[in-house]
Amino acid sequence: MKRRAVFAMLACLLVGMLLAYSGRAAAQTVRAVMQAEVTYLDPHWTTADITQVHGYLVYDTLFAMDEHGNPQPQMVDTYRLSADRLIYTFTLRDGLKWHDGKPVRSADVVASLKRWAVNDAAGQKLMARTASLEAVNDKTFVLKLKEPYGLTIRALGKEYSYVPFILPERQAVQGLSKPFEGEVIGSGPFMFAANEWVPGAKSVYVKFKDYVPRKEPASYYAGGKRVNVERVEFLVIPDQSTAVAALDKGEVDFLDRPQMDQWPLLRKNANVGMYRADISQMQLHPNHLVPPFNNVKARQALMLMVNQQDYLRAIIGDPANWRTCYSFLGCKGWLETEAGADLLKKQDLEKAKQLLAEAGYKGEKIVVMAPSDRPTYNAAAMTTAAMLRKLGVNVDLQAMDWGTLTSRRPIKDPPSKNPAGWHIFHTATGYAGIKDPWGHANVSTACDKAWFGWPCSPRASKALEELGDLNPGTEAFKKTLTEYHTALMENIPYVPLGETFLYAAYRKDRLSNIIETPHTVFWNLVKK
Amino acid sequence: MLAYILRRILATLPVMGIVVVFVFLLVRIAPGDPAAIIAGDYATPETIQKIRVGLGLDKPIHIQFQIYVMNLIRGDLGRSLHSQLPVRQLIQQRLEPTAALAVSTLTFAVCLAIPLGILAAWKAGSFIDRAVMVFAVGGFSIPAFWLGFLLIYTFSVKLDLLPVQGYVSFRQGFLPFIQHLILPTLTLGLIYMALLARIARASVLEVLQSDYIRTANAKGVRPISVLFVHALKNAAVPVVTTIGVGFALLIGGVVITESVFALPGLGRLTVDAVLQRDYSIIQGVTLIFSFVYALVNLLVDLSYTLFDPRIRY
Numbered sequence: 074m075k076r077r078a079v080f081a082m083l084a085c086l087l088v089g090m091l092l093a094y095s096g097r098a099a100a101q102t103v104r105a106v107m108q109a110e111v112t113y114l115d116p117h118w119t120t121a122d123i124t125q126v127h128g129y130l131v132y133d134t135l136f137a138m139d140e141h142g143n144p145q146p147q148m149v150d151t152y153r154l155s156a157d158r159l160i161y162t163f164t165l166r167d168g169l170k171w172h173d174g175k176p177v178r179s180a181d182v183v184a185s186l187k188r189w190a191v192n193d194a195a196g197q198k199l200m201a202r203t204a205s206l207e208a209v210n211d212k213t214f215v216l217k218l219k220e221p222y223g224l225t226i227r228a229l230g231k232e233y234s235y236v237p238f239i240l241p242e243r244q245a246v247q248g249l250s251k252p253f254e255g256e257v258i259g260s261g262p263f264m265f266a267a268n269e270w271v272p273g274a275k276s277v278y279v280k281f282k283d284y285v286p287r288k289e290p291a292s293y294y295a296g297g298k299r300v301n302v303e304r305v306e307f308l309v310i311p312d313q314s315t316a317v318a319a320l321d322k323g324e325v326d327f328l329d330r331p332q333m334d335q336w337p338l339l340r341k342n343a344n345v346g347m348y349r350a351d352i353s354q355m356q357l358h359p360n361h362l363v364p365p366f367n368n369v370k371a372r373q374a375l376m377l378m379v380n381q382q383d384y385l386r387a388i389i390g391d392p393a394n395w396r397t398c399y400s401f402l403g404c405k406g407w408l409e410t411e412a413g414a415d416l417l418k419k420q421d422l423e424k425a426k427q428l429l430a431e432a433g434y435k436g437e438k439i440v441v442m443a444p445s446d447r448p449t450y451n452a453a454a455m456t457t458a459a460m461l462r463k464l465g466v467n468v469d470l471q472a473m474d475w476g477t478l479t480s481r482r483p484i485k486d487p488p489s490k491n492p493a494g495w496h497i498f499h500t501a502t503g504y505a506g507i508k509d510p511w512g513h514a515n516v517s518t519a520c521d522k523a524w525f526g527w528p529c530s531p532r533a534s535k536a537l538e539e540l541g542d543l544n545p546g547t548e549a550f551k552k553t554l555t556e557y558h559t560a561l562m563e564n565i566p567y568v569p570l571g572e573t574f575l576y577a578a579y580r581k582d583r584l585s586n587i588i589e590t591p592h593t594v595f596w597n598l599v600k601k
Numbered sequence: 602m603l604a605y606i607l608r609r610i611l612a613t614l615p616v617m618g619i620v621v622v623f624v625f626l627l628v629r630i631a632p633g634d635p636a637a638i639i640a641g642d643y644a645t646p647e648t649i650q651k652i653r654v655g656l657g658l659d660k661p662i663h664i665q666f667q668i669y670v671m672n673l674i675r676g677d678l679g680r681s682l683h684s685q686l687p688v689r690q691l692i693q694q695r696l697e698p699t700a701a702l703a704v705s706t707l708t709f710a711v712c713l714a715i716p717l718g719i720l721a722a723w724k725a726g727s728f729i730d731r732a733v734m735v736f737a738v739g740g741f742s743i744p745a746f747w748l749g750f751l752l753i754y755t756f757s758v759k760l761d762l763l764p765v766q767g768y769v770s771f772r773q774g775f776l777p778f779i780q781h782l783i784l785p786t787l788t789l790g791l792i793y794m795a796l797l798a799r800i801a802r803a804s805v806l807e808v809l810q811s812d813y814i815r816t817a818n819a820k821g822v823r824p825i826s827v828l829f830v831h832a833l834k835n836a837a838v839p840v841v842t843t844i845g846v847g848f849a850l851l852i853g854g855v856v857i858t859e860s861v862f863a864l865p866g867l868g869r870l871t872v873d874a875v876l877q878r879d880y881s882i883i884q885g886v887t888l889i890f891s892f893v894y895a896l897v898n899l900l901v902d903l904s905y906t907l908f909d910p911r912i913r914y
Contacts, residue, residue: 120640252685271865310766315753315765318766319766483637
């Protein structure tokens with residue numbers, strides 16, 4: 074009898090525990106599952122997108138892009154350009170403070186820009202034209218150019234890796250072989266809660282109460298960064314199904330990049346909203362140093378082989394989530410042009426075979442690297458392998474993880490000499506990158522100094538340099554843009570495979586006023 | 602006994618030494634470059650090389666090994682190549698969820714599997730025996746991740762009784778701690794339970810054929826006493842051995858379960874470290890797991906003396 078009473082009590086306790094479960098997040102905390110985990114905290118050290126997201130929360134920038142793609146002053150209050158277009162004088166806004174309470178000074182800005190420019194392509198171009206960059210006093214600094222450079226402000230407002238975040242001087246003077254030492258102290262709208270950081274599991278951002286936002290309304294990364302929540306928690310949920318279930322149950326409020334097989338499920342959920350967070354240009358990169366792709370005819374064969382619709386169906390499926398685009402510089406953007414894109418627009422396998430033969434291809438193995446842990450790149454690699462086989466190519470499709478691929482792609486040797494060599498890999502670039510060829514490493518045609526694949530086109534590089542100094546909308550700009558894009562189409566640094574849409578999902582019954590940016594920012598949004 | 606324990610502990614030292622060398626070389630031979638992963642997709646080869654130098658990965662391998670061993674002797678497991686945090690701190694952060702899951706799984710599995718195995722042995726050949734064995738085969742065959750998803754769908758999504766994911770430390774409340782552990786424990790425990798139930802059944806069945814059991818029955822001893830006092834004690838050695846050997850199964854299962862339920866444990870730390878080529882963490886975690894496994898085996902061997910007084914060390 075006594076034993077039965079004990080068992081009954083234990084059963085009631087268990088049921089009570091189950092019924093008492095309530096997994097809802099606190100009202101002023103936003104719980105988000107981001108595209109990756111925050112592991113690196115130094116945004117000048119790594120190009121990892123999630124670190125740039127971290128940067129946007131914790132740090133601030135001199136300029137920032139608005140929704141029209143124009144750089145707007147952010148930390149800068151006013152600036153003027155001398156009549157000879159060589160001297161920029163910047164004045165910082167009032168009220169800028171570090172998270173430790175100290176004021177932001179010009180010295181911090183100068184050191185940060187110099188550090189940022191070491192690794193960043195846009196920064197390197199700017200510094201190559203810079204005679205001096207110095208602080209005049211705590212609020213004013215001067216940039217003196219050797220020659221006029223029309224992309225100065227655009228470079229300072231760069232929105233993707235590496236974003237020119239401003240760090241405290243004591244960290245900004247540290248080298249870039251390692252991440253900076255010391256606490257994460259920014260001047261942005263959120264503070265990083267280092268004591269709650271569990272790398273690979275959780276990172277926490279707390280509202281910086283002393284942040285002074287600009288008066289303008291928020292617009293993309295620009296404008297007033299008004300924070301309406303107390304905390305933002307980034308949770309790592311490795312499994313996508315679990316993450317979607319957690320969003321459904323309200324255990325999390327936001328999913329940064331749900332995988333495409335979850336989109337139909339999310340769209341069916343009445344409590345979930347989705348928006349297009351980014352557009353990604355899929356790319357096929359041949360190795361320009363290795364036969365047969367060191368011959369432009371072989372690269373032209375790749376262009377003729379590709380039917381963008383086939384690739385996009387294989388990668389994403391539903392046509393509602395992709396679009397074809399025959400421009401290296403993105404479609405519906407400020408640099409859109411299809412100059413020279415004839416080879417890309419119409420598939421011609423017979424012509425492709427002929428060009429391959431003319432390029433000297435004689436049946437040797439063509440190594441295509443396929444990263445099985447990146448579904449979209451893997452799908453692209455499979456499609457390429459299948460299409461190459463239709464051309465009679467002897468394909469060696471090698472499955473590996475992304476880590477292995479990134480360690481092999483710096484290898485310039487052909488596979489016949491080095492087993493780790495390669496002919497083709499696939500990747501993608503976000504929209505911010507593809508519409509900024511000056512800062513976008515993938516489209517560089519700087520030969521030995523170019524990105525992996527090492528495309529070489531002095532003609533394209535020259536046209537790009539000239540384009541940077543022209544005013545958009547002018548006849549000279551359009552003409553140079555045509556020249557640049559034609560040169561790219563003739564050199565074929567990579568083959569554009571079309572554009573896919575990337576989404577974010579959120580609980581629309583809880584979150585509103587989300588600014589729809591590729592790097593999700595958590596200011597402006599309101600949580601009920 | 603003390604001498605035996607000391608001898609066993611000393612015997613683990615050469616084993617740990619081999620593990621240290623083996624893991625150090627293996628992670629560096631495997632393809633992948635942590636500097637390239639850190640630098641990110643858009644970094645140039647020059648940037649990657651700078652990072653490689655900054656992290657000391659450009660040094661000759663024997664120099665890297667020397668530095669690693671010297672630090673290890675001082676108890677320093679090094680720093681994560683990626684987060685730059687001490688490996689010891691990262692392991693400490695992740696230890697509690699894994700330990701909680703392992704203990705709850707072990708407790709759950711042992712408490713259910715052994716009575717089930719005994720019941721199956723006692724009713725050998727009957728429907729109950731067949732049902733327990735089907736359960737054992739099924740439990741061992743079901744993939745852990747599939748079971749996890751099924752439990753999430755049933756108890757979290759449809760019935761809204763338990764959380765989908767995450768871990769809450771017992772310091773933040775016993776109730777949420779238990780609630781977050783129930784489904785992961787069921788997921789991992791079922792597989793472990795299946796293994797133990799089979800071994801318990803086989804072991805008890807063999808013992809039940811013994812003369813002293815026949816004598817006990819003939820003397821009118823109650824069946825429950827025969828089973829749990831006489832038979833189980835004599836059948837315990839293989840069962841305890843299986844618990845120890847199954848610990849390796851548990852470690853493997855913990856990785857999957859932690860991923861499905863987003864538990865921030867050592868299993869996920871290891872998987873992430875392998876994917877990111879974070880050599881320091883891989884080395885540190887492997888060392889810890891090896892030591893714990895050696896310790897578990899020692900405890901299993903020592904526990905034999907509790908069940909069989911003839912065993913003396």
